Amino acid sequence: MAYVIVNYWPFLAAAGGLGFLVGWWALGSSRRAHSSDGGTAP
Secondary structure: OHHHHHHHHHHHHHHHHHHHHHHHHHHHHHHHHHHOOOOOOO
16 A cells, blocks of 8 residues: 555656646636625625
């Protein structure tokens, strides 16, 4: 198992970082959409 982790950790780190960036971007875009509707959305 350690062999797999050592050889694939860069890919796992890249996948985790990409997922984090996508989630952060989605959160920011939804926040902008809410603030542009007059402030009625939570």
